[in-house]
Amino acid sequence: xxxxxxxxxxxxxxxxxxxxxxxxxxxxxxxxxxxxxxxxxxxxxxxxxxxxxxxxxxxxxxxxxxxxxxxxxxxxxxxxxxxxxxxxxxxxxxxxxxxxxxxxxxxxxxxx
Amino acid sequence: xxxxxxxxxxxxxxxxxxxxxxxxxxxxxxxxxxxxxxxxxxxxxxxxxxxxxxxxxxxxxxxxxxxxxxxxxxxxxxxxxxxxxxxxxxxxxxxxxxxxxxxxxxxxxxxxx
Numbered sequence: 001x002x003x004x005x006x007x008x009x010x011x012x013x014x015x016x017x018x019x020x021x022x023x024x025x026x027x028x029x030x031x032x033x034x035x036x037x038x039x040x041x042x043x044x045x046x047x048x049x050x051x052x053x054x055x056x057x058x059x060x061x062x063x064x065x066x067x068x069x070x071x072x073x074x075x076x077x078x079x080x081x082x083x084x085x086x087x088x089x090x091x092x093x094x095x096x097x098x099x100x101x102x103x104x105x106x107x108x109x110x111x112x
Numbered sequence: 113x114x115x116x117x118x119x120x121x122x123x124x125x126x127x128x129x130x131x132x133x134x135x136x137x138x139x140x141x142x143x144x145x146x147x148x149x150x151x152x153x154x155x156x157x158x159x160x161x162x163x164x165x166x167x168x169x170x171x172x173x174x175x176x177x178x179x180x181x182x183x184x185x186x187x188x189x190x191x192x193x194x195x196x197x198x199x200x201x202x203x204x205x206x207x208x209x210x211x212x213x214x215x216x217x218x219x220x221x222x223x224x225x
Contacts, residue, residue: 043215099143104154
């Protein structure tokens, strides 16, 4: 069974902290994505990666960075967390040339 | 930028009834997908319909696509309490790279036992 695993289900951090959200997929997918989901705003794409060490900005990259050192792992980094980054963060992956996304269970991040 | 918009935002029905959700989008698409999200969880892919298809079935799901109206509908027949979830449509713009799948804001479906 295909799997996208996000390291934390719930996370509480303080303003100004550096935060790492980890995502691992076991399907050998080339493409990986980070979305955030907020009530009333739906899912918004933060960053995506189409290959190892490659990254592209999505619709809302400000305040975030990403790292893809290995094919199976895609990390989202909040350099200095702020309260407006409190959100549900969803990681997804897919195979190149295919359209279907596989999602992780999400990380609910609270920044206090 | 948001591409798809679902309608209604929320829907409450009795178990056994049919549920219909609609999605409208703004620009030409290659395909349209529907996803489901249980409360506080990740999204799960339900069905994909291509721009040259008009209707597609999968179990109790029926999806239609009208490219002239830039709209799609998802019908769940004989609903069950376990169908309670949020449902999202997602599109990739024609001509865009195959990476940028954009989601609507979702329809929250409640099926009352």
